[in-house]
Amino acid sequence: MTAMAHAVLHKLLPHGGEEAALLFVLLVVFLVLLPLILLIRLFSTTSKKDYGEKDDERLLRRLPSPPNRLPVLGHMHLMGPLPHVSLAALAAKHGPDLMPLRLGSVPTVVASSPRAAEAILRTHDHVFASRPSSMVADIILYGASDSCYAPYGAHFRKVRKLVTLHLLSSKKVLAYRPDREEEVALVMEKLVISAAAGAAAVVDMREMLQSFTNDLICRAVSGKFFREEGRNKMFRELIGANATLLGGFNLEDYFPKLARLKLVRKIICAKAMKINKRWDQLLNKLIHDHVTRLQQQQASDTDAQQEEDSSFIEVLLSLQEEYGLTTDHIKAIVISMFEAGTETSYLVLEVAMAELMRHPRVMAKLQDEVRRSVVPKGQEMVTEDDLTNMRYLKAVIKETLRLHPPGPLFIPHLSLHDCEVVDGYTIPAGTRVIVNAWAIGRLEEVWGENPEEFLPERFLDASHVDLKGNDFCYFPFGSGRRMCPGIHAAAATLGIMLANLVYRFDWELPTGMKEEDVDMTEVFGLTVHLKEKLFLVPKLV
Ligand code: HEM
Numbered sequence: 119m120t121a122m123a124h125a126v127l128h129k130l131l132p133h134g135g136e137e138a139a140l141l142f143v144l145l146v147v148f149l150v151l152l153p154l155i156l157l158i159r160l161f162s163t164t165s166k167k168d169y170g171e172k173d174d175e176r177l178l179r180r181l182p183s184p185p186n187r188l189p190v191l192g193h194m195h196l197m198g199p200l201p202h203v204s205l206a207a208l209a210a211k212h213g214p215d216l217m218p219l220r221l222g223s224v225p226t227v228v229a230s231s232p233r234a235a236e237a238i239l240r241t242h243d244h245v246f247a248s249r250p251s252s253m254v255a256d257i258i259l260y261g262a263s264d265s266c267y268a269p270y271g272a273h274f275r276k277v278r279k280l281v282t283l284h285l286l287s288s289k290k291v292l293a294y295r296p297d298r299e300e301e302v303a304l305v306m307e308k309l310v311i312s313a314a315a316g317a318a319a320v321v322d323m324r325e326m327l328q329s330f331t332n333d334l335i336c337r338a339v340s341g342k343f344f345r346e347e348g349r350n351k352m353f354r355e356l357i358g359a360n361a362t363l364l365g366g367f368n369l370e371d372y373f374p375k376l377a378r379l380k381l382v383r384k385i386i387c388a389k390a391m392k393i394n395k396r397w398d399q400l401l402n403k404l405i406h407d408h409v410t411r412l413q414q415q416q417a418s419d420t421d422a423q424q425e426e427d428s429s430f431i432e433v434l435l436s437l438q439e440e441y442g443l444t445t446d447h448i449k450a451i452v453i454s455m456f457e458a459g460t461e462t463s464y465l466v467l468e469v470a471m472a473e474l475m476r477h478p479r480v481m482a483k484l485q486d487e488v489r490r491s492v493v494p495k496g497q498e499m500v501t502e503d504d505l506t507n508m509r510y511l512k513a514v515i516k517e518t519l520r521l522h523p524p525g526p527l528f529i530p531h532l533s534l535h536d537c538e539v540v541d542g543y544t545i546p547a548g549t550r551v552i553v554n555a556w557a558i559g560r561l562e563e564v565w566g567e568n569p570e571e572f573l574p575e576r577f578l579d580a581s582h583v584d585l586k587g588n589d590f591c592y593f594p595f596g597s598g599r600r601m602c603p604g605i606h607a608a609a610a611t612l613g614i615m616l617a618n619l620v621y622r623f624d625w626e627l628p629t630g631m632k633e634e635d636v637d638m639t640e641v642f643g644l645t646v647h648l649k650e651k652l653f654l655v656p657k658l659v
Contacts, residue, residue: 180543180544181213181216181217181218181543182212182213182217183212183213183217183218183219183220184196184208184211184212184213184217184219187220190222191222192219192220192221192222192223192224193208193219193220193221194221194222194372196208197221199641199642200640200642200646201527201642202526202527202554202556202557202642202646203556205217205228205230205527205552205554205557206230206554206556206557206560208228209228209230209554209557210230213228213230214230214231215229215230215231215233215234215540215541216228216229216230216234216539216540216543216545217230221372221550222369222371222372222373223372223373223374223375224250224371224372224374224550225546225548225549225550226549226550226551226552227545227549227550227551227552228551228552228553228554229551229552229553229554230554230557230558231558231561232558232561232564232590232591233540233590234539234540235553235555235558235590235593235597236590237539237540238531238539238551238553239553239587239590239593239596239597239598239600239601240590240597240598241539242537242539243597243598243599244534244599245533245534245535245537246531246532246533246534246537246545246551247270247531247534247598247599247600248269248270248271248531248532248533248534249262249266249267249268249269249270249529249530249531249532249600250371250530250532250550251269251374252267252364252368252370252371253370253371253377253383253386253387253390254363254364254368254370254386254390255267255364257387257390257391257394258360258363258364258390258393258394258397258453259450259453259454260446260447260449260450261446261450262450263277263446263447263450263451264277264450264451264453264454265277265278265281265451265454265603266454266457266458266529267454267529269532270534270599276441276442277441277447277451278599278603280434280437280441280443280451281451281455281603282603284433284437285430285433285434285455285603286603286604286606286607287606288606291606291607291610294337294338294607294610295502295610297334297337297338297342298334298502298610298611298614299499299501299502299614301330301333301334301337302330302499302614302615302618303499304333305326305330305615305618306499306618306622308326309321309326309622309623309656310622310658312656313623313656313657313658314658319655319656320628320653320654320655321653321654321655321656322651322653323467323468323471323651323652323653323654324464324468324647324648324651324652325651327464327467327468327615328354328460328464329350329354330464330615331459331460331463331464331467331611332350332353332354332357332460332464333345333350334459334611335455335456335459335460336349336350336353336456337429338429338430338455338459338607339429339430339431339452339455339456340404340408340429340430340431341408341428341429341431341432349400349404352400353400353456354460356393356396356397356400356456357456357457357460357461359393360393360453360457360644361457361461361643361644361645362643362644363389363390363393364457364644365642365643365644365645369386370382370386397449397453398449401449401452401453404431405431405435405445405448405449408429408431408432408435409435412432412435430451430452430455431448431452434448434451434452435448457644458602458604459604459607459608461524461644461645462524462525462604462608462645463608463611463612465522465524465645465646465647465648466515466518466519466522466524466608466612467612467615467616467619468647468648468651468652469518469522469638469647469648470514470515470518470612470616471616471619471625471652471654472636472638472648472652473517473518473521473522473572474514474620474625475625475627475633475636475652475654476572476633476634476636476638477572477633478633480514480572480574481620481625483510484510484511484514484620485620485621485624487508487509487510487511488500488508488511488617488620488621489621489659493621498622499618499621499622500614500617500618500621502610502613502614504617505613505614505617508613508617509578510574510578511613511616511617512577512613513574513575513576513577513578514574514616515609515612515613515616516574516577516583516585516592516594517572517573517574517576517577518572519585519594520559520565520592520594521559521560521570521572522640522646523555523556523559523594523646524645524646524647525555525644525645525646526554526555526556526646527552527553527554527555527556528552528553528555528596528600529600530550530551530552531550531551531552531553531600532548532549532550532551533545533546533547533548533549533551534547535547553596555593555594555596558590558591558592559592559594561591564591565591585605585609586605587601595608621659622656622658622659623656623657623658623659624656624657624659625654625655625656625657626654626655626657627653627654627655628653628654628655636652637649637650
């Protein structure tokens with residue numbers, strides 16, 4: 119929003135602010151914006167039903183919050199194009215632990231320190247385990263009945279249990295190991311062809327890694343026939359569309375009353391409904407195919423497939439009755455698996471390669487570990503067995519996730535009732551709670567003098583700091599009831615792919631580019647990604 123305002127003003131006042139342009143701006147503000155603001159204000163006031171009584175306002179004021187709160191927008195105008203960066207800067211000045219804000223009409227608290235994060239995600243986890251409602255998630259995810267956006271309650275607990283026990287358990291992730299290794303091998307084959315073409319063969323790393331993680335999750339969700347009829351491509355397109363709709367700071371989430379107006383609702387919902395229709399058709403066909411295959415199997419008396427070898431859809435269908443799921447619930451769970459599984463891992467792999475290109479010393483040390491210390495000479499690929507002792511590889515992955523968590527603000531949490539947290543401060547029921555993991559990952563008091571430096575060695579000295587959310591200085595997968603259930607799948611995918619990329623190939627930047635030219639500028643959305651795609655040239659070792 120601020121970026122948009124800046125752009126408009128910049129266009130109007132490019133030459134030092136001529137009087138005519140200024141007058142024009144003031145006139146626009148008076149004639150157009152004022153009535154609009156009054157209208158929005160009418161619909162942006164909070165009611166008891168929405169976010170609690172006015173008492174909540176007083177409670178929010180008990181902690182310092184940033185000044186310059188505007189009547190309708192609240193603190194919204196202070197959000198720059200990278201909200202995690204804006205919130206970190208605001209917190210450093212106004213609320214290093216907890217910082218209350220009003221974003222639009224929504225009372226929000228931002229946690230930016232290890233002790234505040236621990237209070238939210240561990241000590242009072244049961245109070246903050248819900249999610250705010252989202253109009254778009256309601257449409258795309260069948261009443262937010264998936265495992266990412268479901269409000270805390272009986273349905274969420276049931277879905278979470280199913281997902282962690284039957285879809286993403288470490289046993290299941292292990293069972294998918296041959297599939298992972300096969301998909302990695304396919305990528306390596308393509309890279310060998312590129313490498314043979316020499317310096318001209320510049321590889322679009324994002325395209326390659328996105329297609330890899332997409333195919334991997336397609337295979338896990340729908341079985342080995344996922345390339346049939348170009349389904350993987352269709353899924354990829356729809357995942358991208360979902361991410362655009364669900365990501366960022368959406369107007370309707372911060373002015374819920376305005377969004378309830380019929381016309382506004384119609385405009386906001388139109389796109390989401392269109393996407394939902396396409397998902398629905400695709401998933402109906404997929405479910406139908408699986409049901410038919412299952413029936414054929416039963417008719418021919420083939421041995422029942424083991425759960426470990428079954429695709430997510432097969433597992434969900436076989437457990438549908440036991441867990442009391444409707445077909446729409448199954449579709450919602452599948453969609454959020456696609457979304458969460460794809461829109462994270464490939465971004466981490468791309469940014470890890472970007473950091474390695476900017477830090478040749480780290481790249482050389484990693485290649486040394488992967489090539490000489492562990493993998494026996496002559497072996498074509500790194501296997502998952504080889505990864506066990508690769509300490510430096512693990513440190514590189516941890517350091518990448520510290521500096522570049524794909525979800526720097528996680529998914530917003532929601533307080534279920536009033537709760538006294540740090541220093542006797544009470545967060546009222548219905549408050550949106552944002553955990554700024556990006557800010558905590560860069561605190562000088564935690565990470566030392568140069569927290570912005572890419573230095574995997576810091577994790578060699580602190581190898582007790584793992585990914586499991588036990589340490590509130592470092593928890594890229596979250597912690598507690600809403601912690602990422604895909605942690606085992608993600609760790610396996612990142613490890614095997616990164617190890618193979620640096621094992622088989624030396625990497626060079628396109629001709630004329632230097633290390634310092636690798637652009638690390640980020641763009642905020644459902645997840646954060648590099649603004650500029652990474653292009654590299656592979657050289658066979
Ligand atoms: C590098 C990769 C990944 C990272 C860094 C990551 C991180 C996260 C984070 C920070 C959250 C939110 C925690 C919170 O709101 O408190 C989350 C939620 C979630 N993730 Fe991941 N994730 C990754 C990959 C995956 C994969 C591969 C899957 C599944 C295939 C997955 C499935 C989910 C689901 C279902 C949720 C929602 C959990 C809930 O609301 O209860 N994630 N993830």
